[in-house]
Amino acid sequence: MHAVDCLTGALQSILAEEGLAWPEKTVIEPPRDPRHGDLSSNVAMLLAKPAKKNPRELAQTIAEKLCAARPDIAHAEAAGPGFCNVTFTEAFWHALVPEIEAQGDRYGDTTGGSGKKVLLEYVSANPTGPLHIGHGRGAAVGDSLARLLRRAGYTVDTEYYINDAGRQMRLLGVSVWLRAKELHGMKVTWPEDYYHGDYIIDIAREMLAKDPALCELPDDEGRERCYEYAMNEILDGIKADMKDFRVEHKRFFSEKSLVDGHAVDAAFAALGKAGYTYDKDGAFWFATQQLGDDKDRVLRKQDGSLTYFATDIAYHHDKFERGYDWLIDVWGADHHGYIPRMRAAIQAMGREQASFDVVLIQLVNLIKDGKPVGMSTRAGTFETLHDVVAEVGTDASRFMFLSRKSDSPLDFDLDVVKQRNLENPVYYVQYAHARICAVLRRAAERGIRLPDVTDAALLAPLSTPEDLALLRKAAEFGNMLAQAAQALAVHHVSRYLSDLAGMLHSYYAKQQVIVADDEVVTRARLALLRAIAQVVRNGLDVLGVTAPDQM
């Protein structure tokens, strides 16, 4: 909101008159308690100490001068131990409505990111099985972060990293191959680690149907064939699930392509140039310990193959080479121990620590009939994202995933998410939007029309505490988005929306919008609500949740 900006100039000159410097820290901010006005400042406390002044007197002086400087937009008064509270005029708040109307879908967007190029990587699940609900949380967070950062002025690309070069994928091939042979009536011995799960059998059956002679292939070729077919099949399924979940990736990036190309060599060269690599015990090492890790890590094993870490370094090196300024990875929280070594790699590449961030996604506990449902891909007892979305819908599940700090565990109670009442916050928020739309429709039926962009005269009747409370909340929107972006915390958005929706419902119960004999008031309130609906829409858009016109 431009509220702070409006007063900054005036405040600066007042401080100059008093012979005081503008403090480095933010001086005015919205107070926690609305009783303290619209903006509150502890400037007196911040300044009184170094300037050796009495905080109460200083607050008083600043308040008086501020009133005198901008009587058109604000009233200020000294309060408490050195606080200076500012209250804006009604007209100031009314001006927000045309602002929202003019900016429409872009209301709340800011330019703080100044076009910085961001690459967000999320999901990146091994294509060895369908996405489960834990992946869903990462997907929702990653996708919404992309939307959030775009609104905050960043240029955002998104990627899914496919681990198609490692052991897990070989295992997938073996699992399908053996299933196929089994289905063909051949006797097979199962290795210790293999993928159970019905989808493996389905894929094997499908392959046999297409090629009955499959099992006559030699083991090597059969495994390879199965691996490739299964991976593509599963990846297609993953893509379809994400599409249903409204999650997008601009690119799918293959680990294999790093190994096949020169990306790994280039990354190794970069690390070597900085003097962080060495040979020991027949392996090739990266001295991460010098860079804050617990111990040094192997890049190329004794048997000549690359570690996961090695290709991952190459991947991140490649991301930077492609011109991205800020890499954000969304990982499962169980990988948090991996962060120090990745940070070490970033540093060894000569990149800023601030150019790499990891958003950790904690466990999702799926609860059904009051009991937790286990989920292990290997054991095949998972609850898939597909099943969950089919049961409760994309909107409800996305909102649920995004309503808590991603770094803390989440109980996903199917019975709650399915509910269509206020216990399920997504309905509460969507209902606010639908309600406004219903009122607007009703008004239109009665022939009440609003211009696309309203003006001060039309909005002048907005003067009840409820009117102004809604405007104040709507004014916070852009600031909230910017802060959420900076903190990489999407849950601020869902919380904000719940609050805003609550205020709207309260408003609706208290204030009749369409007043039969007073079209002046009616038009003002309709304009207000139309603007609020726009804010709700924009907020839901960040979450990737729809804003229905009626429910």
Added chain:
RNA sequence: GCGCCUGUAGCUCAGAUGGAUAGAGCAGGAGCCUUCUAAGCUCUUGGUCAGGGGUUCGAUUCCCUUCAGGCGCACCA
């Protein structure tokens, strides 16, 4: 053993870089539908911010420590 995260109302959780009397929702109690969607609203009960130290004008927030949970410590991915 080392490292990371968590601990806020009976339950699920917010509290953004220290600020005024710690907030929501659910659950419990009492009310509101012959005007715009009751999928809603209003009021109310409920707290030693895990315990203890420290830093300062001031701490739920920062530092140390104890306790209780979760996770991670591979030439796996």
